[in-house]
Amino acid sequence: MTFQVSMIAIILGSLLGAVLGIMKTLDSRALRLGIDAYMHFFRGTPYLVQLYLIYFVLPSLGIAWLQFDSYTAAIVSLTLYTASYVTAIVASAIDAVPRGQEEAARACGMTKAQRLYHIIVPQALRLTVPPMASVYVIVIKSTAVLSVIGLSELTRQGETSILRMPQDTMFIYALIAGLYFVYCYPVLRFARWAERRVGSSAAAQENA
Amino acid sequence: MNWLNGIYNFRIVSDYFETFLNGIFNTVWITLVCLGLSVFFGIFLALMRMSSISVMWRTAAAYIQFVRATPLLIQIYLVYYGLPGLIGNFFDETQTGIIALTLHTTPYMAEIIRAGIVSVPKTQTEGAQAVGMNSAQAMYHIILPQAIAKLISPLLGQAVVLLKDTSLLSIIAVFELMGAGLIMFSETVSATESYVTTAICYLLIYLMMLVASGFIQRKLGGTATYAT
Numbered sequence: 001m002t003f004q005v006s007m008i009a010i011i012l013g014s015l016l017g018a019v020l021g022i023m024k025t026l027d028s029r030a031l032r033l034g035i036d037a038y039m040h041f042f043r044g045t046p047y048l049v050q051l052y053l054i055y056f057v058l059p060s061l062g063i064a065w066l067q068f069d070s071y072t073a074a075i076v077s078l079t080l081y082t083a084s085y086v087t088a089i090v091a092s093a094i095d096a097v098p099r100g101q102e103e104a105a106r107a108c109g110m111t112k113a114q115r116l117y118h119i120i121v122p123q124a125l126r127l128t129v130p131p132m133a134s135v136y137v138i139v140i141k142s143t144a145v146l147s148v149i150g151l152s153e154l155t156r157q158g159e160t161s162i163l164r165m166p167q168d169t170m171f172i173y174a175l176i177a178g179l180y181f182v183y184c185y186p187v188l189r190f191a192r193w194a195e196r197r198v199g200s201s202a203a204a205q206e207n208a
Numbered sequence: 209m210n211w212l213n214g215i216y217n218f219r220i221v222s223d224y225f226e227t228f229l230n231g232i233f234n235t236v237w238i239t240l241v242c243l244g245l246s247v248f249f250g251i252f253l254a255l256m257r258m259s260s261i262s263v264m265w266r267t268a269a270a271y272i273q274f275v276r277a278t279p280l281l282i283q284i285y286l287v288y289y290g291l292p293g294l295i296g297n298f299f300d301e302t303q304t305g306i307i308a309l310t311l312h313t314t315p316y317m318a319e320i321i322r323a324g325i326v327s328v329p330k331t332q333t334e335g336a337q338a339v340g341m342n343s344a345q346a347m348y349h350i351i352l353p354q355a356i357a358k359l360i361s362p363l364l365g366q367a368v369v370l371l372k373d374t375s376l377l378s379i380i381a382v383f384e385l386m387g388a389g390l391i392m393f394s395e396t397v398s399a400t401e402s403y404v405t406t407a408i409c410y411l412l413i414y415l416m417m418l419v420a421s422g423f424i425q426r427k428l429g430g431t432a433t434y435a436t
Contacts, residue, residue, distance in 0.1 A: 044368070044414030045407045046375035048386060053407060056399035137277070144279035148379065155281060170293065173285045177278045184277035 002154040003183070005071075006140045009078035013139070014132070016079065017086020022116060024091040035087060042084035047142050051077045055149050070149045078139060078146075085135040093124040130198055133191035137184045144180070154179060220401050224392045231388025232409055238306060238384060239371045245310040246370075247363070250317025255347075257322055272315040281376055284308045288380045305377035313370055320362045324355035364421040371413060385409055 024035045042050065055073040058066040068076060097120050105115040147156035158176040162169050256268040275283065287308035291299065299307065328351050336346035378386035389406030393399060 040414070040418075041407075041411065044372075044418075045410040046372040046386065048375045048378075049389075049403060049407050049410060052389075052399075052403045056393075057403050060398075060400050141279040144281040145376070147281070155279070169289050170286070173282060173289065177274075177282045177286065180279055180282065181274065181277045185273065188273070188277055 001152055001157075002140070002143050005074055005078065005146065005151070005153060006136075006143050008075055009082050010136050010139055012075070012079040013082025014086050017083035018090050020083060020087040021090025022094065022121070024087060025094045026112075039084050039087055042081055043088075047077070047081055048145055048148070050081060051145060051149060053077075054080075070146075070151045073149060074143075074146045074151050078142065081142065082135065082139050085138070086132065089128050089131045089135065090124070093127040094120055096127055097123045126198055130191050130195035133187055133194060137187050137191070140184055140187070141180065216404060217398065217401055220396055220398060221405050224388070224396075224405075227388045227391060228385070228405060228409060231383065231385040232413065234302075234383055234387075235371070235374050235385040236413070238302070238309070238374050238377070238382075239367070241306055242309045242313055242370055242374075243367055245306075246313035246317045247321075249310065249314045250321050251352075253314055253318035254321040254325065257318060258325070268318070272318060275312055275315040280309075280312050280373055281379065283312050284376060284380060287311065301380055301382050302377075305374075305380060305382040309370070309373060309377065312373065313366065316366055316369075317363075320359060320366060321355065323362070324359040325351055327358055328354045360424060361421075364417070364424070368414060368417055371417065372410070375410075 020035050020038070023031050026032075051073070054077040055068060055070065058068065101119055101123065102115055105119040110118065143153055144155040146153050147159060150156065152160070154176055158172045162172050165172070253268055253272070256264050257272065259265050259268075284305070288304055291304060291307070332350055332354065333343075333346055336350040337343075341349065374384055375386040377384060378390055381387075383391075385406060389402045392405070393402035396402065
């Protein structure tokens with residue numbers, strides 16, 4: 001369940017974040033302000049609060065399709081959370097592509113969409129890999145919080161077994177920690193490896 | 209205003225004004241204490257990580273990797289249930305929470321500090337040695353002062369992460385901002401007012417930190433690369 005939820009959230013969040021990130025670099029002021037507000041909200045509040053907002057508060061608005069069960073709420077909140085980080089990464093990667101590239105493309109008579117698709121995004125893409133991997137680790141770790149809304153992911157499973165075997169509390173928590181470690185450590189290693197490959201300090205500044 | 213009261217009732221919220229004020233106060237001081245402790249221990253961990261003695265840097269690296277690859281919630285549980293077994297019920301919830309959060313944040317601080325130290329050119333160390341300083345003196349007088357200027361920006365980013373992380377302490381019954389929201393919810397059963405208010409409070413603290421960090425960075429003349 002942890003694997004499934006985190007994968008869906010990572011994929012959806014990356015797509016949404018990529019779209020928002022590209023939109024943020026367009027010349028529309030209103031668009032940029034909107035996306036900034038979204039990013040500040042999701043990066044300025046704890047994930048636990050966001051989860052509660054989506055799981056407990058949205059249903060009380062009385063709109064039928066916002067009545068999430070815990071699984072949907074988990075996916076929606078984690079996707080929005082992921083996207084807020086991905087947006088920042090994509091936007092700063094696009095900004096990192098030298099202006100001359102865009103100007104040259106315009107001189108060749110490309111439209112804005114063509115410039116983005118053929119020139120800017122392919123160059124920006126490789127810059128996004130290392131910070132993206134770090135964000136994925138954050139997302140995977142955040143799934144532990146989902147146990148508070150009763151989703152039976154790894155942490156929750158552990159808590160259920162603790163109810164059955166209370167004398168093994170420490171062992172079970174250590175086991176959960178170990179399982180998360182097995183899941184996250186390779187991604188972290190990959191992030192470090194990719195960072196060295198890309199070899200830019202721009203990537204290193206992104207993750208904190 | 210009636211339609212708004214249907215969604216978000218200000219009168220209920222005002223009853224809990226003091227609860228939230230206390231929650232904010234606790235969140236802020238817990239964050240500050242953890243920040244101070246983790247920077248303090250982070251310096252030692254960073255130096256350990258860079259030590260040439262194999263046992264030292266391997267221990268430090270293992271600890272850093274463990275903390276980075278496991279969820280904070282699990283770490284809090286491990287400390288909360290593990291600590292009493294090790295030393296008895298010596299600490300209350302808040303102190304246990306501070307210990308867990310410091311253990312969690314220290315490796316991140318250590319990595320930030322290490323990056324800062326590494327970024328100081330090697331010639332600086334060599335210069336210090338040339339004027340007869342030993343390595344501790346060189347670190348204290350020459351390297352750290354230069355590293356600190358570069359550290360401010362990522363450090364503030366980590367401080368924001370820390371602020372958000374304190375919310376998880378509510379799960380081991382530490383009364384902070386999230387705890388205030390939970391108390392209000394358990395007494396009024398109005399999810400919207402409780403959790404929206406909590407979110408607004410966090411946002412306000414976050415925005416204040418954002419403004420403050422922008423100010424500090426302008427003062428220091430550093431680059432404004434702000435990322436959380």
